[in-house]
Amino acid sequence: MAKQLKKAPKQKEMDMLPVMSLMTVLIPVLLTMTAFQKLAIVEINLPERSEIAFESEPPPPDDNALNLTVALSSGYVEIWARGGSLPKVFFKEMWTFRCKSDNDTITYDPSTIGASNPPKCQDGTVLDAEKFKYSIETIHLWTLHKESEEDPGKIEMSVYSRSDSAYLDGNNEFITEKSAAQPGSTVATLSESSSRRLACGQSAVGVEDICSDGKLAITLRPRSAYDELAKSLIMIHNRFIDSPDADNIIVLADDDTAFDKIINIMDRARDAGFFKINLSKLAGG
Amino acid sequence: MARKSRQYGEPSDLSLTSMMDVMTIILVFLIKQVDTEGQLVTAAENLVLPVSTSTKVPKEVSLGLIVDHNWVLVDGQQVVETSVVSEQDSLMVAALDAVLREKRENEKAALLAKGESDEGGGNIIVQLDKNTAYDIMFKVMATCGASGFTNVAFAVTMKGEE
Numbered sequence: 001m002a003k004q005l006k007k008a009p010k011q012k013e014m015d016m017l018p019v020m021s022l023m024t025v026l027i028p029v030l031l032t033m034t035a036f037q038k039l040a041i042v043e044i045n046l047p048e049r050s051e052i053a054f055e056s057e058p059p060p061p062d063d064n065a066l067n068l069t070v071a072l073s074s075g076y077v078e079i080w081a082r083g084g085s086l087p088k089v090f091f092k093e094m095w096t097f098r099c100k101s102d103n104d105t106i107t108y109d110p111s112t113i114g115a116s117n118p119p120k121c122q123d124g125t126v127l128d129a130e131k132f133k134y135s136i137e138t139i140h141l142w143t144l145h146k147e148s149e150e151d152p153g154k155i156e157m158s159v160y161s162r163s164d165s166a167y168l169d170g171n172n173e174f175i176t177e178k179s180a181a182q183p184g185s186t187v188a189t190l191s192e193s194s195s196r197r198l199a200c201g202q203s204a205v206g207v208e209d210i211c212s213d214g215k216l217a218i219t220l221r222p223r224s225a226y227d228e229l230a231k232s233l234i235m236i237h238n239r240f241i242d243s244p245d246a247d248n249i250i251v252l253a254d255d256d257t258a259f260d261k262i263i264n265i266m267d268r269a270r271d272a273g274f275f276k277i278n279l280s281k282l283a284g285g
Numbered sequence: 286m287a288r289k290s291r292q293y294g295e296p297s298d299l300s301l302t303s304m305m306d307v308m309t310i311i312l313v314f315l316i317k318q319v320d321t322e323g324q325l326v327t328a329a330e331n332l333v334l335p336v337s338t339s340t341k342v343p344k345e346v347s348l349g350l351i352v353d354h355n356w357v358l359v360d361g362q363q364v365v366e367t368s369v370v371s372e373q374d375s376l377m378v379a380a381l382d383a384v385l386r387e388k389r390e391n392e393k394a395a396l397l398a399k400g401e402s403d404e405g406g407g408n409i410i411v412q413l414d415k416n417t418a419y420d421i422m423f424k425v426m427a428t429c430g431a432s433g434f435t436n437v438a439f440a441v442t443m444k445g446e447e
Contacts, residue, residue: 016301023308030315039326040339041410041438046430133416134333134354255420259413262422263335263441271338281423 045276066243071252091141091225098137101125141225158223165189166227190230233272249274335415337441347408376427385432406435
């Protein structure tokens with residue numbers, strides 16, 4: 001009798017339904033625990049007198065104190081301290097908007113736009129004349145080199161890394177030409193002990209890879225006035241570290257200054273080592 | 286000719302493999318985003334908070350104050366119109382001060398009832414749109430300080446997480 005060939009049993013598919021049920025439970029649970037926008041806080045130092053009596057007199061000034069103050073006005077930022085001030089850092093304010101129509105960015109000088117002349121996207125879409133101010137993505141302060149207050153000024157340029165840090169040379173000056181930030185150069189950034197050697201295609205401790213797909217990924221763009229400020233604040237903090245108020249800083253601003261600029265200045269002050277930040281108003285403001 | 290009745294085969298099982306792929310990707314993404322510590326502050330819907338390098342997160346529950354384009358809100362309740370704050374000359378926002386003082390008294394009473402001491406002033410987290418004028422921010426902050434909330438912090442979006 002011929003041997004009957006045994007037919008291989010049909011392979012049974014794995015039952016996915018229990019796994020699916022588990023997924024369906026897990027996903028809503030995780031959704032409730034997910035943080036799509038991570039929030040932090042920036043603390044400020046309120047004078048103690050405000051808790052006791054709002055109208056009371058401020059305490060008498062300490063003659064040994066540094067009294068470091070950053071004053072932000074509509075066209076410049078200035079640093080004052082006991083006995084003097086640093087030269088004003090003039091800037092040109094620029095607003096970058098993100099267009100919802102093409103998801104592209106456009107940058108405008110605020111003095112050239114208004115309700116009658118709202119910003120226009122690259123695809124021709126015009127932003128809402130009344131509400132375009134609320135769609136500002138970034139407020140840039142481009143440093144201007146001015147010979148006098150009347151001088152319209154020239155925009156200062158700086159070389160920036162891939163992570164948006166301005167490079168400084170060995171003399172602690174901003175690097176203004178790409179040729180000075182090539183593989184093999186030694187540079188620093190506006191943070192402590194940041195000296196590093198630039199390289200292409202290799203990254204290690206003290207070595208920064210500035211290439212992407214074999215090409216240099218550094219950029220030359222207008223220098224931020226915040227970076228100028230940060231450089232001065234780091235220098236002041238290191239020099240007056242023994243001062244009784246070495247960690248204190250007062251930020252002054254005009255009434256119409258955008259909150260975003262205040263936060264940027266507070267960030268630079270904190271990064272430089274000034275942890276007690278007080279806010280005040282410019283006289284007449 | 287008699288019409289041939291349509292023959293239906295055995296009902297085929299729904300293929301769940303592609304669905305499983307989608308679910309797995311969503312699950313991995315969500316696990317990556319999960320904040321195990323939880324968030325004590327929730328961003329207001331109609332505000333764009335400024336981006337900051339600060340990484341400090343609130344450690345305890347604080348009173349929430351929101352200043353949007355139209356209203357100043359304390360714990361979600363409208364207190365005073367933002368335009369009123371902007372137009373007044375005084376640093377003290379009277380309507381806001383009254384609400385904050387009441388909240389501060391309640392806080393103190395709750396702490397006393399628990400037998401805890403109330404030292405160092407109240408905590409408040411202020412949320413402002415990044416385009417809010419400094420004048421408005423300053424008046425709100427001064428009012429917070431005067432009404433006993435001396436630990437003022439501003440909510441910001443962490444850099445790199447926007």
